[in-house]
Amino acid sequence: MTINRTTGLSPLKARGDMLMDEPLIFERSSEGRPGVLPAAPDVPAVDARKFIPEKMLRDAIGGFPQVSEIDVVRHYTRLSQWNFGVDTGFYPLGSCTMKYNPKINEAAARLSGFSMLHPYAPEETAQGALQLMYELQEYLADISGMDAVTLQPSAGAHGELCGLLMIAAYFKGIGAMRHKIIIPDTAHGTNPASAHLAGFKVVPVKSEANGVLSAAAVEAAMDDDTAALMLTNPNTIGLFERNIKKIAAIVHKKGGLVYCDGANMNALMGLVKLGEIGVDVVQFNLHKTFSTPHGGGGPGSGPVGVKKSLEPLLPVPRIKKSGKKYSFAYDRPDSIGRMKAFYGNFSIMVRAYAYMRRMGKDGLKRASEIAILNANYIRERLKGHYQLAYDTPCMHESVFSDKLQQSNGVTTLDVAKRLIDYGYHPPTIYFPLVVHGSIMIEPTETETKETLDRFIDAMKAIAQEAKTSPELLKNAPASTRVGRVDETRAAREPILRWKPKTGI
């Protein structure tokens, strides 16, 4: 048992067992204790041995926890209370768009017509669901300026893969396969991985000193074997790739395509239509931009929008509308096939649809405007306390570094850990890689000015502590159940499964 640092009492004395480290459910097990006693069967018992081969039968499950129902409920309720989420506090995780997820989205997703719908239900009985998917595709096409959209991919990187497979299929289809993808160093980290997975060779291109990609750099890298340029816009420094029209023209002139990672679309809604500035393929991260819960494993949703020339390649099934009737269309000979079982993460689509319908076109535009305003407010007020990576107005997120703290021996990691003591989820750190010791802050539009002010005050206080008492940062977090963990040892000597103290 550990002694609580603040109270000096053993946790048991402090607050019952509320503060005690929660044992694993296996460690709560007591031999022979049932969770639930099923009612006696009202049909004659059958001996399984008569029907099922002996080798497929077992009398007991080894190591299965034997716990009472209330212990199970308490165990998981406690663990849930240790969580930090958007619903508990400010979560400025750069590149992740941790905006508030309105509860009306949850209500819509739980409507039994949606939540109980079987994926094999006949089309006639699923018209509402099909209509929702069809209309969601249209909204996304409208927002991005693309001609057609698929909802199938499970999340952002899966959408990237889907888009790149279509790009590969496009060049195969015209009988002139290309093998390279140009990716700037300000693109999302998943982009090179997706390009590799789709069979392409990655050609990295460096951004300029002002943080954006130059037309000259793309011109120099672009050749007849390059299938596409894959950029993120706004890029991962939170800056708008302002040369994109010129860059797209260079790529198109050499017969290539332009892929835009749309993960940062929270800065663009109603402000920029990517399809009108030269983008041929884009993936949407519904879980970021369109306010569905994420972080901690999803599920996400990564629809992909394409221009007309790529439409025949979209995954099957497509959703067809004839008059007022919706149906699935499978007969698409040029399609790259399925990206996922059934039709994608449907419940996430319902949430995104509910969000978009409630916000409306003007509301979405306003959301992007406020997201940009909030990021610039933080950028401006923290300037001088933390080094700005690029001292220009940003889009939806702002990147700082630990350069001003270095002389006190304080690093980005220490600042991030100390923020936990102030009650905030740390921002994204050490990404993007182009900035040494980066601290990437994305406040989103859903936070009030008061919340932003409190966060700014905390960041300033930490910058002050870094000068006067750096050990506070070095030892942080001090307020949590588990203090600073040894990340290096965890990576070098990972313990990948729990083992009982006495053998099971």
Next chain:
Amino acid sequence: MEFPKDLKYTKEHEWVKLEGNVVVVGITDYAQDSLGDVVYVELPQEGVGVTKNESFGVVESVKAVSDLYSPVSGSVAEVNDAIVDNPEVINEDPYGDAWMIKVELSNAGELDDLMNADDYQKFIEEEK
């Protein structure tokens, strides 16, 4: 931070040491310091070809995953498998025990493109 005079350096922070027609390749003190604690390294097989400025392996720290770029073209004559099991050596002895590969040069002229210790030190000062 140390930058031995008898080594040559790349803009991607690898060092090169010439030993006859073979060069030894590793990453610099500055590289290991920027990466932080290295937790994983992936090196090529002996005998495979490497190309100047192209990736020959991967090094991963608690902060980031980075490609290792070959300073020269040629074939891999020897691989330091010991650092695969003990990647911390890269932090402890970047110019010694943490050498990564030995490459048999196919074009000795490529060595002329590399920086000497003074130029490399200037280069990283600017990069900071």
